[in-house]
Amino acid sequence: MENLLKPDYGVLLLTVCNFLLLVYLLKKFAWGPVINALEKREQQIESDKQTAANARQSAEELKKELDDRLAQISTEAAQKIAAAVKVGETQKEQLLAQAQEQADRLVAQAKAQIEAEKNKALADVRSEIASISVLAASRVIGQDLKDANADKIVAQVLQEVQQK
Amino acid sequence: MDVAETISHHILDHDWGVVLGGLRLPVTTHSVTIFTVSVLLLIGLAWAARKHTSRAGRLVTTLLEEYVSFIRSGIVLPNMGKEGRGMLPYFCTLFLFILSVNLVGMIPEMKTATSNISVTAALALCSGALIVFSGLKYHGFVGFLKGFVPSGTPAWLVPLLFPLEVVSLIIKTCVLAIRLFANMLSGHMVLICLLLIIFIVGEMSKAAGAGALIPAMGLELFMTCLELLVAFLQAYVFTLLTAIFAGSVIHTH
Numbered sequence: 001m002e003n004l005l006k007p008d009y010g011v012l013l014l015t016v017c018n019f020l021l022l023v024y025l026l027k028k029f030a031w032g033p034v035i036n037a038l039e040k041r042e043q044q045i046e047s048d049k050q051t052a053a054n055a056r057q058s059a060e061e062l063k064k065e066l067d068d069r070l071a072q073i074s075t076e077a078a079q080k081i082a083a084a085v086k087v088g089e090t091q092k093e094q095l096l097a098q099a100q101e102q103a104d105r106l107v108a109q110a111k112a113q114i115e116a117e118k119n120k121a122l123a124d125v126r127s128e129i130a131s132i133s134v135l136a137a138s139r140v141i142g143q144d145l146k147d148a149n150a151d152k153i154v155a156q157v158l159q160e161v162q163q164k
Numbered sequence: 165m166d167v168a169e170t171i172s173h174h175i176l177d178h179d180w181g182v183v184l185g186g187l188r189l190p191v192t193t194h195s196v197t198i199f200t201v202s203v204l205l206l207i208g209l210a211w212a213a214r215k216h217t218s219r220a221g222r223l224v225t226t227l228l229e230e231y232v233s234f235i236r237s238g239i240v241l242p243n244m245g246k247e248g249r250g251m252l253p254y255f256c257t258l259f260l261f262i263l264s265v266n267l268v269g270m271i272p273e274m275k276t277a278t279s280n281i282s283v284t285a286a287l288a289l290c291s292g293a294l295i296v297f298s299g300l301k302y303h304g305f306v307g308f309l310k311g312f313v314p315s316g317t318p319a320w321l322v323p324l325l326f327p328l329e330v331v332s333l334i335i336k337t338c339v340l341a342i343r344l345f346a347n348m349l350s351g352h353m354v355l356i357c358l359l360l361i362i363f364i365v366g367e368m369s370k371a372a373g374a375g376a377l378i379p380a381m382g383l384e385l386f387m388t389c390l391e392l393l394v395a396f397l398q399a400y401v402f403t404l405l406t407a408i409f410a411g412s413v414i415h416t417h
Binding site for chain 1: 172175176177188189190192194195198199202205206209210212213214225228229232233236252253254256257258261280281282283285286287289290349
């Protein structure tokens with residue numbers, strides 16, 4: 001049991017050489033490639049993260065720009081709609097006024113025409129009645145009334161009728 | 165063969181008696197174990213580090229990368245900072261080497277080379293050399309020596325403190341060897357003692373020996389599980405302490 005703590009320098013030296021050689025060989029054939037691959041991948045991930053962050057920032061800027069433009073377009077559209085509505089209202093009122101005016105003119109024209117037609121018809125009726133009356137009167141009295149006298153008499157009779 | 169001899173036989177190194185030109189070569193059970201483990205590690209890890217196309221191969225490579233990440237992010241960088249990056253291969257090898265040698269000792273008929281003080285001393289020597297190399301690399305010879313004395317120490321205290329700190333570093337390194345050696349040795353001693361209980365009791369009475377079989381085997385199983393844990397733990401502790409000591413030399417007070 002006393003040999004437990006008794007160092008074997010040969011084994012010690014061999015272990016040191018063995019271990020250092022193992023470190024060297026593993027560095028060359030195992031750890032080196034793995035560490036390189038790992039660092040390369042980490043760099044790639046870091047680069048991708050940076051790219052993603054840049055893309056995100058660009059997207060946010062673009063979104064902000066688009067939002068601003070959208071807000072601007074909305075404002076412009078609202079202004080244009082309001083202007084169009086106003087123009088429409090004005091045109092509507094103008095059209096209504098024109099239509100009213102035209103309608104009034106047509107009504108007045110129609111009334112005047114009707115009045116003229118009525119007066120003309122009345123004049124015709126009067127003339128006809130007068131002729132018939134003269135004819136009837138001449139038949140009654142058995143003589144021809146001279147036109148001048150007849151007109152005078154008719155005018156007088158009409159005046160009396162109108163006065164009644 | 166008494167109990168002490170039985171334990172010694174199972175734990176102590178055995179010289180194979182290889183002599184070349186009158187010079188004794190250190191071909192012993194432990195050195196052969198170490199050599200075999202080294203060769204297997206070299207072949208296995210070199211294969212695992214290659215680019216694989218098969219799924220199993222890629223899985224092995226991924227596991228290896230995870231292992232390297234664990235050593236780098238869990239041990240080297242927190243204790244040594246970015247200066248430790250260049251020494252990562254050493255720590256990767258150290259942990260896996262100690263772990264493999266510890267675990268090989270768990271296989272029946274195999275020997276635990278880390279229960280040999282010469283082996284653990286060799287590993288501690290390598291770690292000690294790494295610690296000194298780190299100090300010299302980052303501070304130069306004078307800077308390295310200055311690092312032993314904390315800044316702000318009164319001048320009259322320096323002659324006292326300097327040797328103390330130097331001895332402290334040497335003791336720390338020696339303790340690395342003793343800790344690993346003692347832990348692995350004691351575990352295997354306990355395992356053998358538990359097995360010997362059966363035979364000792366059996367010599368007194370065969371029935372009692374048979375009765376002791378089940379509790380002794382239960383304890384043996386428990387201790388084997390504990391030894392597995394200790395195998396991982398000691399490999400981790402050795403590697404971690406080496407990184408801490410190297411870090412303390414690089415980042416002085």
